[in-house]
Amino acid sequence: MSVVADSAAPDSFTAFKECLAISEHHIAQQIWAAGGAGSKVKNEAVAVANIDKIVRATLKLANKKGFAATSLRDLSTETGLSMGGLYAYISGKDELAALIQHHGRAIVIDVLSQYMGIETTAAAKLRAGIRAHLFLSEVLQPWFFFGFMEARHLAKPQKAAAIESEQETETLFRELMLAGEKSAEFSVNDAELSAAMLKALLQDWYLKRGKYRRRNIDVERYADQVVALLFSHLGVGKDV
Amino acid sequence: MSVVADSAAPDSFTAFKECLAISEHHIAQQIWAAGGAGSKVKNEAVAVANIDKIVRATLKLANKKGFAATSLRDLSTETGLSMGGLYAYISGKDELAALIQHHGRAIVIDVLSQYMGIETTAAAKLRAGIRAHLFLSEVLQPWFFFGFMEARHLAKPQKAAAIESEQETETLFRELMLAGEKSAEFSVNDAELSAAMLKALLQDWYLKRGKYRRRNIDVERYADQVVALLFSHLGVGKDV
């Protein structure tokens, strides 16, 4: 099942949000489904509602004071579930972090490649990819923030997966730039460094969400600025 | 006492490193001096050596698994000091984090403004500021990384100081861009957003230090790329 409801690529953030059949509730369903027969709670409606509550509370508390500093007792009071109740849904604290990381990441590449695939020229694909990434991180800001800040606390295998996914996104953009260089759409050839810097700019949006909100800079304007900055560097006209 | 030994602005990183009278040992001295009469250990040589060990160990462990997940027992074994011994130098775990944040930050604005002050045109000042920031974060990478990742765990007053210092650096760059717009050195006028994005690029250098090392990208090349990217956006020639 894809998370993108419509195959048309929406250009505005409002349209993007509507086309995207993602919500925190939706992800909770995926987590329950992934747990499968292993889950102790069989009633789907009850289970999904509680997983949703647990994940929301974890993101809220961990993004404020850090996951390591968030105790299961904090989580217990925030969700309204008891300590014992929590353990009906998670097998331990570490697994909870891994769960959020895994399911949060799963949709990123999916959505990105889907939105970029629609366009034809390298420049248009690049622009679509940048916008999709920013829009997605706007909708799922807590997930992205958590993913960045808590990746280094994960166990070895999960950490490796996180790093791989990180590189995958960057590679996606680098390949696009290489394609643009080859087709002579771009006039500069430093795809590796440019992709790395693009990544830094995309990350800044969800890492400093509060700063941009205080300054009344919305995601559309930020996207325009990133595209303008990158395109002027690559030697591409603004109206692609 | 300034941390810059020579008033001439060195352009290469090698020269920068030599002119900068900063070392981890040097900062340990400043921490001891700031503790003043409050310090329980009166022998300066002994005290500074141990503070140095404690700070080094804290940065090493905290930057690997997070400050919250780093126990004072970890710190005790890493430094070779006993639990009781540690408390001769710090009054608690929280104070230790605040100490590193405070003394690490103190030098940034100092060095930055000093290096930018030498140049005359806005473009040259901007270039010097970018290079100084990158070179400084290269020398003190663990401090910068710790400052970014652990800022949100600080107590209210320390957190406010961290945010203020963060904004101060960005403002420094924004003012420069405004000056360049006014003097018509730059042809674009979006100083606020451009400064924010520059900050994101500067941060990426110390947040992803390992990635750039693996790819054999050194600080000189990264600095050139950041300057090129920004200057092409601002409409400035490359040879300022």
Add this chain to the structure above:
DNA sequence: GTCTATACAACGATAGAC
């Protein structure tokens, strides 16, 4: 100035009642 020994709170996790 540094150590050992210890106090005491908070943590993750589990068992068994309901």
Add this chain to the structure above:
DNA sequence: GTCTATCGTTGTATAGAC
């Protein structure tokens, strides 16, 4: 399916010997 009660561990911090 959820709760209360409790286990053992680990954490920060301190007192007093040396």
